[in-house]
Amino acid sequence: MVGWHGRRKVLTILAFIAPTLIGVTVFSLYPLFLNIFISLTNRGRFYPHPDCSKTLWKVIEPNCWLGEPPMGLADPFSLRDPIYANYTSLLGGLFTKEALLALFFIFVALSPILIAWRLNRHYARQLTPPISSGLIWLAGVIGVLSLGWLINLPDQYQLLLDSGDFIMVNARTILYVLVCMPLFFTLGLVMALILNNQFLRARTFFRVILIVPWAASTVAIMMTLIWQFFFRQQGTINQILSVFLTDYKGPAFLNRSIWAWVAVVLVNLWYTYPFFMVTLLGGLQSIPVELYEAAEVDGASWWQQLTNITLPLLRPVAMPIIVLSSLTTYKVDAIVWALTRGGPTAGAGKPGATEFVMIHAYKQIFQTQAFGRMGAFAVILFVGLFAATLYSLRITRITEGVYE
C-alpha cells in the first residue's frame, strides 16, 4: 500500500484490527491472565469469593468491578504461601530423586530407537547405505525391548506414575499419543494408497464414504455416545461374538482398564483416519508419475517403490499433519468423556485409566473445584502447548516453501 503514512495510516490499521483485538483481549487474553492470577491463590470450593477490600483484587477480579459481590459464609480466597505453592504441589513429585531416576531410566530404555532414527537419517543421504533401514529399525526395537527388560521398564513407569497426578496424567496422555499416531498414519496411508490407484472403480464414491467419520467429528460427543453402546455388556460387539461363540458372556468393555484404552484408541482412529487419508492422498497425487516409471524400468518392486519413492516424498505432507494431530490427540476430550469419563478408576481419588489431561482438568473443575490448583495445571499445559504450536507452525511453513 503506497501513498499513506503517519497518523492516518495508524488510525486506519487500528480501525481494521480493533474488532478482532477487542474480542481476543476481553475473552481470551484477559481470561489467560486471570487464570495465571488464580493459579497463585487457594481459590476453590472452600474459599470461593474474592476479598474486594484489597486494591489488587479490585483491579484484577471481575466480580469486584461492579461493587461487592455477596460473600456467603466461607472465607475469601488469598494468595498461596509461598506464592508458587500450587505449582510445587503439582510438579513436586517430579523432582524427587526416585522420579528423576525413573525418568532417566525410561529415557535410556528408549534411546536405541532414537539412535536408530539418527542413523537412518545419516544413511538416508548416502546412495548405498551399508545396512538397510528396516534392519536398523529392527535393531532399535530389539534394543528397546531388551533394555526395557533389563531395567524393568514397567516398574520404572509405575514409579513415575506414583509420583503425582499431574505426571501420571501427562505420562498417560503422551503414551496415548504415541499409540495413536502410528495407527492413524498407517490406516490413513493404506487407504490413501488404495484410493490413489487409478484402476479402481468408483474412487470418488469411496472417497466420500470414507471421510464421513471426519464429518462426524464435528459432533464428536454425540457420535461417541452412539459408539459407547457397542462396548456395553449387551452391546453390539458382544452380540456379534455371541452368535459365533456358544455360551459366550462378554465383558463390559469400558469397565476394564485395557479394553477401555482400546476403545478410546479405536474410536479416535475412526474419527481421525479420514484426515490422514485425505491429506496423504493429496500428497500422493503431487508425486510425479515419471519417478515410478523410472523405478519400474529399473525393476523396483512395489515395496521398494513405496519405501524409496513414496514415503520420502510424502514427508513434507506427513510431518505437519502428524504434529498437528499429535496436538489434537493430546487434547482429546469429547471422545473420552462420552466413552469412559476418564474411568475405570483404580481407586478413590486416583485418576482413572483413560483420564487424559483435558479430562483430568475438566473433572477437577467439575468435581473437586480446586480452581487454584487447576489454574496452575492450565498454565503449565499452556506453556507446553504454545511451544508445540510454534514448532508446528515452523514445520508447516517449511512445507509451504517446498511446494511453492
Place this chain on the structure above:
Amino acid sequence: MNREPRLITKILIYIVLIAMTIFALYPIWFAILASGRTGDRLYTFKLAGMFLPTEWTWENYRALLQDTAYLTWIKNSLIVATCTAIASVFLGTSGAFAFSRFKFRGREAGLILLLAVQAFPGILALVPIAQVLSALGLYRNLLGLILAYMSGQLVFATWMLKGYFDTIPIDLEEAGMIDGAGPIQSFVYIALPLARPMLAVTFLFGFMAGWGEFFLANILVPAPDARKTVMVGMFQMANEVNIPWGQFAAGAVIVVIPILLVFLWVQRYMEAGLALGGVKG
C-alpha cells in the same frame, strides 16, 4: 505403483474397501436403525436387525419432539451456533484483511499472539471465563455461552480469512487505488466480494463448532431445560437411569445427519484452515 493390479490384489483391495466402508458408516447406520425400532431398547437380539431395517416406526421421533424439551434444545443450539458464527466472521474479517494486506509494526507479534491464545484450550480457560461472565451477569445465560465460543472461533476465523486474503491477488486493489480508492473502499468493494465464498465457509465452521460443543455448554449453561443446548440435553438423556434409547437415537440422527452433509460439502476447505491456523478449531 500405477500399473494395473493383478486380479488377486484387486479382490483384496475391494475387500479392504468394503470392510472400511462398513467401519466408517456402521455407527451412523446403527443410530438410524435404532431410531426406528419399537420399544426402548437400543439393541435388537436378532442379528439381521442389527444390519437391516427389519422394523420401522416413527413413534420415537414423535415422542421425542412432543414429549421432551428436544425442540427447545435445538432452538437454543441454533441460536448459539448462528450467533457464534456471525460474531466470529464479523469481528474477524477486517482484522484478517489488515493482517494480510498492511505492513505495520507488531504484525508478526499479533499473529503469534493469536496463536498463543489458540493454544489455550477452552476447557482450561473455563474458570476465568466463568468469572468474567458472572461479573457481566451472563453466567447461566445463552449470550454468555455465545461470547465464550466466539473467543475460540474468532482466532480460527481470523487465520482462515487471512490465509484466503493472502491468495487474492493484490493487483485488483492496486488498480482500485489508482482510481482513488482508499484502504477502506478497497476492503469493502474489492476484497470482501472476492472473499465471499471463504466468508461462507468460515461461517459454517463457526456454526459447526458452536453446534457440536459440549464442555463449555455443560458448565456455563447447566440448567434448566429451557436454556440447555442440544448436546448437553442429549448427553444427560444418555446418562439417565431409564434411558429412552429409541428417542435418544432419533435425537442423534436429527442432530448428526444435517451437520454431516454440511461438512462433506465444505470439507475441502478444512485442510486449508488446518494448515493455516496451525491448530484445529
